[in-house]
Amino acid sequence: MRRQTVDPRIRSKVIATWGNRCWLGMPGCSITATEDDHIIPFSHGGKDTVANLRRACKHCNAMRQDRVLSGYGATMHVVIGPPRADFGMAMQPMLRRDSIVVSFDSLLRDLCPTQSKASDGLRLAAAMAWDGAARTLAKSSEPLDVWLVRTLPRSRRHPDMLSEWIALDYDVHVIETPASETFALDLSHQEYRTAQQWYSLHLTQQAVDARMAARRQRLAALGLRHGDDTARPRW
Numbered sequence: 001m002r003r004q005t006v007d008p009r010i011r012s013k014v015i016a017t018w019g020n021r022c023w024l025g026m027p028g029c030s031i032t033a034t035e036d037d038h039i040i041p042f043s044h045g046g047k048d049t050v051a052n053l054r055r056a057c058k059h060c061n062a063m064r065q066d067r068v069l070s071g072y073g074a075t076m077h078v079v080i081g082p083p084r085a086d087f088g089m090a091m092q093p094m095l096r097r098d099s100i101v102v103s104f105d106s107l108l109r110d111l112c113p114t115q116s117k118a119s120d121g122l123r124l125a126a127a128m129a130w131d132g133a134a135r136t137l138a139k140s141s142e143p144l145d146v147w148l149v150r151t152l153p154r155s156r157r158h159p160d161m162l163s164e165w166i167a168l169d170y171d172v173h174v175i176e177t178p179a180s181e182t183f184a185l186d187l188s189h190q191e192y193r194t195a196q197q198w199y200s201l202h203l204t205q206q207a208v209d210a211r212m213a214a215r216r217q218r219l220a221a222l223g224l225r226h227g228d229d230t231a232r233p234r235w
């Protein structure tokens with residue numbers, strides 16, 4: 001890991017301009033910042049300037065790693081929904097021709113096209129492929145249009161992905177299939193379990209929109225978004 005010291009005079013200006021409250025506010029945030037965080041990561045050539053630095057707590061800085069704030073490099077979207085939700089249909093109108101789609105179901109199908117009931121081992125392999133692709137693309141400095149598709153917004157290592165996504169300004173779409181519809185399908189044991197977990201989260205687009213709007217206001221106050229549209233400062 002690089003260790004790099006920001007000029008104390010720049011740091012003072014960063015604190016005077018943007019405050020010393022952690023800019024990320026990820027799950028487990030300590031609120032009070034103790035570190036300098038580069039908006040455009042240092043590894044992407046991000047500079048030690050007041051424009052590119054915000055204060056972060058140690059926990060969030062470590063949790064973020066070098067993931068970009070959506071739009072400062074890759075633009076990140078997420079589509080979540082219960083098992084068997086029609087993700088393709090939901091995304092179709094929003095996808096660009098060059099959009100990149102990372103879908104757990106597609107990865108699982110690619111690994112084993114003929115197996116209708118995938119084993120736990122195979123599902124783990126698909127989950128790891130999903131994680132690897134998502135993690136790599138989330139750090140991309142290229143202006144890629146990335147769509148992450150999955151059911152539950154959590155994993156063992158990331159118990160609250162939704163909050164991480166919102167912190168990094170991802171566009172999150174929730175497919176709201178009624179529980180009665182999902183449970184009426186011939187679900188596998190695994191799908192049934194996942195569906196139970198999905199509906200216990202009570203996720204709605206409205207609730208997620210409210211959280212994204214609050215986050216975007218904060219990002220605007222931090223000089224990282226203009227107004228409430230999708231415009232972001234160019235970098």
Ligand SMILES: [Zn+2]
Pocket residue numbers: 022023024025026028029030031056057058059060061
């Ligand atoms: Zn924090």
